[in-house]
Amino acid sequence: MKKKIAIIGAGIAGLTLANLIKKNSDFEFMLYEKEESLSLDDGFGIQLSTNSVSILNKIDFNKVDPKDIFHPTAIDFFTIKNEKICDLEISKFNTEYSKYTTLKRSTLIEFLKDEIYIQHLRFGKRIKEVTELKGKVLIKFHDNTNDLVDYVVGADGIFSNTRSFFEKKKNQPSFKKAIAIRLILKTKHNLDINEKNISLFMGSNLHLVIYPINKKNELNLACIIRDKKYDPDNIKSLIERRLLTQNPNLEDLFKGDLKSWPLYSSSKALPSSNKKVFYIGDAFNGFLPTLAQGAGQSIESAYELFNLIKDENLDASNVYFTTRSERTKIVRRRSNFNFFAFHFSSSFMQKIRNFFLKFLVKKKYFIKSYLGTVYKS
Numbered sequence: 001m002k003k004k005i006a007i008i009g010a011g012i013a014g015l016t017l018a019n020l021i022k023k024n025s026d027f028e029f030m031l032y033e034k035e036e037s038l039s040l041d042d043g044f045g046i047q048l049s050t051n052s053v054s055i056l057n058k059i060d061f062n063k064v065d066p067k068d069i070f071h072p073t074a075i076d077f078f079t080i081k082n083e084k085i086c087d088l089e090i091s092k093f094n095t096e097y098s099k100y101t102t103l104k105r106s107t108l109i110e111f112l113k114d115e116i117y118i119q120h121l122r123f124g125k126r127i128k129e130v131t132e133l134k135g136k137v138l139i140k141f142h143d144n145t146n147d148l149v150d151y152v153v154g155a156d157g158i159f160s161n162t163r164s165f166f167e168k169k170k171n172q173p174s175f176k177k178a179i180a181i182r183l184i185l186k187t188k189h190n191l192d193i194n195e196k197n198i199s200l201f202m203g204s205n206l207h208l209v210i211y212p213i214n215k216k217n218e219l220n221l222a223c224i225i226r227d228k229k230y231d232p233d234n235i236k237s238l239i240e241r242r243l244l245t246q247n248p249n250l251e252d253l254f255k256g257d258l259k260s261w262p263l264y265s266s267s268k269a270l271p272s273s274n275k276k277v278f279y280i281g282d283a284f285n286g287f288l289p290t291l292a293q294g295a296g297q298s299i300e301s302a303y304e305l306f307n308l309i310k311d312e313n314l315d316a317s318n319v320y321f322t323t324r325s326e327r328t329k330i331v332r333r334r335s336n337f338n339f340f341a342f343h344f345s346s347s348f349m350q351k352i353r354n355f356f357l358k359f360l361v362k363k364k365y366f367i368k369s370y371l372g373t374v375y376k377s
């Protein structure tokens with residue numbers, strides 16, 4: 001009998017796993033999403049380093065229209081006053097087949113949904129109850145439908161509701177006292193940057209990232225501001241108080257449609273207590289966005305799990321958790337360190353950081369161990 005898998009949540013992690021199963025195995029599977037449609041929100045860019053692009057290429061990501069993606073070659077570091085500090089060549093991790101890629105999140109979701117949308121995706125599905133039955137898991141949904149499966153994969157994001165049905169131990173993510181603000185820049189701006197690169201501006205208690213997301217001159221802007229409270233109605237005033245006081249010339253950037261949300265991350269990864277249940281993506285561990293690895297790790301975790309299930313590894317549960325938590329530790333440490341180092345408020349500390357940064361970006365060994373271990377494909 002063919003094994004059957006239920007994937008809960010149609011974000012980047014769940015959709016990647018679904019594509020891998022569809023293209024490379026004969027398992028039965030169904031993707032259950034709580035919303036009534038996929039979020040194809042335009043105002044959101046995403047960076048994919050080579051570790052995730054090489055996996056996506058196994059499901060034909062290389063066939064995406066080149067006009068809809070971009071391959072930046074470097075990260076340019078600036079002070080918040082737009083003074084260049086140094087640059088780091090990220091294209092050195094590229095191979096002929098997998099290149100550091102930036103794109104709209106909606107472009108990635110459109111690509112991932114293509115093959116599975118009609119046959120393998122069900123909307124408006126929320127788990128109501130789970131029971132074990134003859135070595136399988138019976139999932140009952142709120143709309144009175146049910147599914148009897150061999151494996152359940154929780155891919156329902158950082159606040160994973162799937163966990164609450166299977167785990168006694170809570171893995172509550174913590175609010176990092178920081179707010180993310182995003183928009184797409186379509187018009188000209190007055191910044192002195194190379195629009196083909198990723199530009200990173202570091203200020204007191206905040207940083208700003210601007211990068212191209214396609215070949216239509218659209219740029220994604222993400223601004224992370226440390227603030228104790230998230231007040232979605234006062235984002236403009238937060239920008240005025242905290243960012244524009246550091247550089248009033250940035251005002252024009254924030255004229256568009258702003259989207260904001262509070263930043264959460266997981267403090268540790270917890271194993272699944274059921275050998276038939278796995279967690280991937282943010283449901284396994286949510287990262288701070290300061291290493292741009294959230295989507296990449298979602299894709300990697302889907303790939304690791306797929307390989308174990310495909311090979312019917314009898315110890316899949318342990319092997320998956322051990323491998324994933326090792327990887328998570330590396331990425332979490334670097335994301336947290338960047339979050340700390342990008343935001344120094346004292347000008348003395350900023351000068352020391354900038355001095356070290358200029359020095360370190362030239363050190364091949366450091367770059368290889370700091371980024372190479374993360375970007376390895």
Ligand SMILES: Cc1cc2nc3c(=O)[nH]c(=O)nc-3n(C[C@H](O)[C@H](O)[C@H](O)COP(=O)(O)OP(=O)(O)OC[C@H]3O[C@@H](n4cnc5c(N)ncnc54)[C@H](O)[C@@H]3O)c2cc1C
Nearest residue numbers: 009011012013034047156157161180281282289294295296
């Ligand atoms: C400011 C910011 C910038 C970022 N930038 C980058 C970047 O440049 N590069 C990068 O790699 N990552 C980035 N990330 C992180 C990245 O977006 C996430 O890590 C990634 O999207 C996680 O994917 P996921 O599929 O695990 O979860 P999600 O994207 O959260 O998807 C979960 C899905 O599950 C569904 N769902 C939720 N609950 C249920 C339920 N009970 N039942 C059924 N379905 C459910 C949801 O509706 C959703 O469709 C950024 C994040 C932030 C906050």
